Amino acid sequence: MKCHQCHSLENKVIESRDVADGEAIRRRRQCLVCGYRWTTYERLERPSLVVVKSKGTRQLFSRDKLLNGLQLACDKTSVTSVQLESFVAQIERELYDRGEPEVSSKDIGELIMAGLPRLSEVAYVRFASVYRKFRDISSFERELSKIRESKDTAAQPKKAKKQASKKK
Numbered sequence: 042m043k044c045h046q047c048h049s050l051e052n053k054v055i056e057s058r059d060v061a062d063g064e065a066i067r068r069r070r071q072c073l074v075c076g077y078r079w080t081t082y083e084r085l086e087r088p089s090l091v092v093v094k095s096k097g098t099r100q101l102f103s104r105d106k107l108l109n110g111l112q113l114a115c116d117k118t119s120v121t122s123v124q125l126e127s128f129v130a131q132i133e134r135e136l137y138d139r140g141e142p143e144v145s146s147k148d149i150g151e152l153i154m155a156g157l158p159r160l161s162e163v164a165y166v167r168f169a170s171v172y173r174k175f176r177d178i179s180s181f182e183r184e185l186s187k188i189r190e191s192k193d194t195a196a197q198p199k200k201a202k203k204q205a206s207k208k209k
C-alpha cells in the first residue's frame with residue numbers, strides 16, 4: 042500500500058487490533074521513508090445487499106454511508122469511533138443475518154432507533170427528530186449534513202464546501 046505523503050511502498054504495521062466486535066481488524070501503518078502514519082481496516086467481504094427506499098427506489102447497502110450518517114448524529118457527543126464502529130457492525134450483522142437480498146430503509150432506521158439510545162441520548166434525539174419526519178435514511182443524511190454545514194459555515198466559512206461534494 043502506497044504512502045499518501047511520499048508514495049513510497051515501504052511501510053510497516055505498528056499496531057493491529059480487532060474492532061467492531063471482532064468483525065474487522067484495524068491496522069496503524071507507518072511509512073518507512075517519511076514516517077507518515079495512517080489506518081487501514083480489513084473486513085469480511087459480504088454479498089451485496091440492496092436497500093429499498095420509501096419511494097421504492099433501490100440502492101446498494103453501504104456501511105460507510107451508515108457510519109457517516111451516525112457520525113453526524115453523534116457529532117460532539119461522548120460516543121467514540123470504536124463504539125460507532127461496533128454499532129454499525131451490529132446493524133450490518135442483523136441485516137445480513139436475515140438472509141434476504143433486500144432490506145428496507147425503514148428496517149435500517151428501526152434498528153438504529155432501537156440501538157442508538159444505548160450509545161447516546163443526544164444522538165438518539167437528533168436522529169429520531171429527523172427520522173420521524175422523513176422515514177427515509179437518505180433524506181435523514183441530507184438533513185443532518187445541512188445542519189452540520191450551516192454550523193461549519195458559521196464557525197469556519199472556508200471549510201463549508203467539504204460535505205457538499207458527496208457522490209450519489
Ligand SMILES: [Zn+2]
Binds near residue numbers: 044072073
Ligand atoms: Zn511516506
